[in-house]
Amino acid sequence: MEYKPTIGLEIHAELKTRTKMFCDSLNESEERHPNTNVCPVCLGHPGTLPMINKKAVEAVIKTGLALHGKINPHTKFDRKNYFYPDLPKGYQISQYDKPLVHGGELNGIRIRRIHLEEDAAILVHTAQSVPSQGGPSHGSGQPASLVDFNRAGVPLMELVTEPDVKSAEAAIAFARELQLILRYLDVSDADMERGQMRIEANISISADDTMGTKVEVKNINSFKVVSSAIAYELKRQGEVLAKGEKVAHETRGWDEAKQKTVSQRSKEEAHDYRYFPEPDLPPFETSIFDPEKLKIELPELPTGKRARFAREYGLEAGAVEMLVGEPKLAEYFEEAVSELKTRLPIADYQLLYNYLTSDMRGLMNESEISWDELKIEPEHLAHLVVLVQEKKIASRQAKDTLRKMSETGLDPEEILGTEMMISDDSALEAAVKKVIGASPAAVADYKKGKAASLQFLVGKAMAELKGRGEPQKLRTLIEQALK
Numbered sequence: 001m002e003y004k005p006t007i008g009l010e011i012h013a014e015l016k017t018r019t020k021m022f023c024d025s026l027n028e029s030e031e032r033h034p035n036t037n038v039c040p041v042c043l044g045h046p047g048t049l050p051m052i053n054k055k056a057v058e059a060v061i062k063t064g065l066a067l068h069g070k071i072n073p074h075t076k077f078d079r080k081n082y083f084y085p086d087l088p089k090g091y092q093i094s095q096y097d098k099p100l101v102h103g104g105e106l107n108g109i110r111i112r113r114i115h116l117e118e119d120a121a122i123l124v125h126t127a128q129s130v131p132s133q134g135g136p137s138h139g140s141g142q143p144a145s146l147v148d149f150n151r152a153g154v155p156l157m158e159l160v161t162e163p164d165v166k167s168a169e170a171a172i173a174f175a176r177e178l179q180l181i182l183r184y185l186d187v188s189d190a191d192m193e194r195g196q197m198r199i200e201a202n203i204s205i206s207a208d209d210t211m212g213t214k215v216e217v218k219n220i221n222s223f224k225v226v227s228s229a230i231a232y233e234l235k236r237q238g239e240v241l242a243k244g245e246k247v248a249h250e251t252r253g254w255d256e257a258k259q260k261t262v263s264q265r266s267k268e269e270a271h272d273y274r275y276f277p278e279p280d281l282p283p284f285e286t287s288i289f290d291p292e293k294l295k296i297e298l299p300e301l302p303t304g305k306r307a308r309f310a311r312e313y314g315l316e317a318g319a320v321e322m323l324v325g326e327p328k329l330a331e332y333f334e335e336a337v338s339e340l341k342t343r344l345p346i347a348d349y350q351l352l353y354n355y356l357t358s359d360m361r362g363l364m365n366e367s368e369i370s371w372d373e374l375k376i377e378p379e380h381l382a383h384l385v386v387l388v389q390e391k392k393i394a395s396r397q398a399k400d401t402l403r404k405m406s407e408t409g410l411d412p413e414e415i416l417g418t419e420m421m422i423s424d425d426s427a428l429e430a431a432v433k434k435v436i437g438a439s440p441a442a443v444a445d446y447k448k449g450k451a452a453s454l455q456f457l458v459g460k461a462m463a464e465l466k467g468r469g470e471p472q473k474l475r476t477l478i479e480q481a482l483k
Contacts, residue, residue, distance in 0.1 A: 003205035003241065005234050006212065007165035009109075010200040011178060013157045013188040014119060015059045020153040021118040022050030022093060027154050029189065029196065034124075034148035042118075042153030044089030049280050052077075054289070056155035057100065059187035060116045061286065062294050063157065064101030066181055066301055067111055071291045075100050076283035077116075081274045085145065086121040088152055093118050096275040100286065106181075107174050110162040121152040122195075151195075157188070163202065163211065168230040172223050175199055180302050183327055192221050199226055203233045205241070212237070213247040217261055220254060229254045233261050305330065313337070313349040322357060328371045332356065335378035336385075343386045352385045359399055363406045375409035376402070384412040391470050394462075428461075428469055432477045435460045446482060454478065 020027050023041035041048045061071055078096040099115035124146040159178065165171045179197060182188040190197040199220040204212035215237065217229045237247050252261040277283070300308070302324050309320045309330075323330045333356055340347040360376060384402060387393045393401065393416065404415045435457055436443055442460075446453035454475065461474045 001207055001242070003207055003238050004209065005166060006163045006204045006206070007167075007171060007230065008163035008202040009161045009165060009171060009174065010202065011159045011175060012198045012200075013159075013182055013190050014196045015056050015155040015157055015188050016186065017053055017055045017059070017155050019053060021053050021056055021116075021155040023153060025153065028150070029194065034146075034150060037150045038152070042088070043149060050093060052281060053155055056116060058289055058294060059155070059185070060100045060114055060157050061289055061291050062185050062187060062298060063159075063182065064104060064114050065291065065295045066185060066298055067104035067106055067114070069101040069104030069111060069114060071286050072098055072100055072102060073286055074098060074283060075286055077278040077281045078275045079278050080117075084120070085147055086123050086152070088121065088149060092120065093278055093281070098283075107170070107177055109164045109170070109174050112160045112162050114157060114159045117156050117158060119151050119154040119156040122148045122150070124148060168227040171201060171230060172226050175223065175226060177302065180325065184299055184301055192223070195221060201226065201230055201233075203230060203237070204247070205234060205237045213249050215247060215249070216251045218251055218253055218264070225254055225256070228259060229261055232259070236261065315349060315353060319350070319353050323353070329357070332371070332378050336382040339379035339382035340385060343382065344389060348385065348389050351389060352382065355381060355385060355398070355402070359402055360406075363403060367406070375407070376405045377409070380405060380411045387412060387416075394471065428465070428474060428477055431461050431464045431469065432474065432481055435464055436478070436481055443482060
């Protein structure tokens with residue numbers, strides 16, 4: 001029997017704020033030392049009081065606006081009660097019935113809600129116990145779990161979709177586009193490898209249009225695993241139903257080593273968490289954050305940028321996607337384009353794109369440098385493209401010059417100095433005459449119809465001119481001289 005899949009996504013993203021959600025402890029993405037960015041509030045000490053992080057609320061409102069959602073005019077925080085070692089207070093401050101955002105859409109998939117909460121700590125499981133500082137280990141050789149509270153209390157945005165996702169491919173496309181939007185809004189780095197974005201998939205199958213028993217696969221931390229986990233779960237549930245058994249309503253995790261989902265616990269319902277309004281934080285009006293002003297401040301988003309890049313620069317879809325997919329790359333490209341336009345009436349944007357994404361990125365990867373460390377200014381790359389387009393330097397010379405630009409930060413015209421292409425016809429003709437006189441065998445072969453001999457002569461002329469002759473012009477001069 002063929003079953004119809006129904007998939008909904010829950011996506012968590014850590015927000016980029018200076019401090020945590022309800023206290024002044026630093027929110028540092030580079031957590032090199034455990035339990036350093038902590039305070040009595042995020043450690044859940046008795047008598048402490050939380051305060052709302054304004055930037056985190058604004059980040060969620062911006063995301064909601066970018067996704068065409070509606071900002072709830074009245075909202076509040078709630079206590080979500082559960083007990084686990086990574087939750088220092090014994091409850092999580094979250095949002096239940098009045099999220100900041102409801103509705104919205106992305107890639108044809110409806111969004112149910114976007115709310116704001118605090119993240120939990122990180123559990124580190126070790127093969128054996130670790131000795132306490134300055135003391136002996138306890139139960140040496142036994143497994144142990146350590147808690148790092150640096151992440152506890154970090155602002156966490158949760159987006160919940162409607163069950164509109166019909167395949168693993170659609171789930172990945174949605175998550176990738178959301179990741180890109182978060183980066184364009186500069187509200188989250190959404191780096192899945194560093195746990196800044198985590199995906200949970202609610203998966204069910206049925207033989208008709210009704211929804212089957214939902215199974216949640218939690219904490220998926222890569223797009224590859226999203227695909228693998230959904231594919232496995234659809235297959236597993238199909239096999240369960242084929243045996244005449246019922247699919248259990250449960251939470252499962254992904255076992256990377258076994259490439260399968262594994263049961264973790266029966267699925268909790270809302271009443272299991274005993275939600276109630278957070279007594280230490282009063283309800284508030286979102287108007288105090290001026291959503292209309294935040295809407296005006298939204299940057300150009302990926303969909304608009306794709307259309308504009310294709311329209312203005314005539315780039316093919318793959319090139320547009322590469323630029324749009326990396327905001328810093330797109331920004332660099334446009335700064336270079338701006339300079340290119342001032343130098344050339346008809347600029348070759350594809351040529352600029354090629355040097356940027358191939359040669360320059362190759363140098364960056366080779367030297368392991370970031371955009372912030374790059375010495376090549378966008379206008380300097382544009383100047384190099386001008387020299388190539390106007391045939392003042394050859395491709396090989398351009399690549400060598402680009403390497404020097406990367407090392408020195410200089411403009412290509414400063415580096416080249418007198419090394420520009422020779423445009424004086426008399427100098428080119430003199431080089432051609434000398435090469436022809438010194439290469440009788442190649443000349444004879446050419447006259448016998450061997451085309452390779454012509455390229456040999458062009459190469460010799462280029463060497464004579466120390467790479468500063470335009471190959472096509474030299475080819476023409478040699479052909480004319482040998483008629």
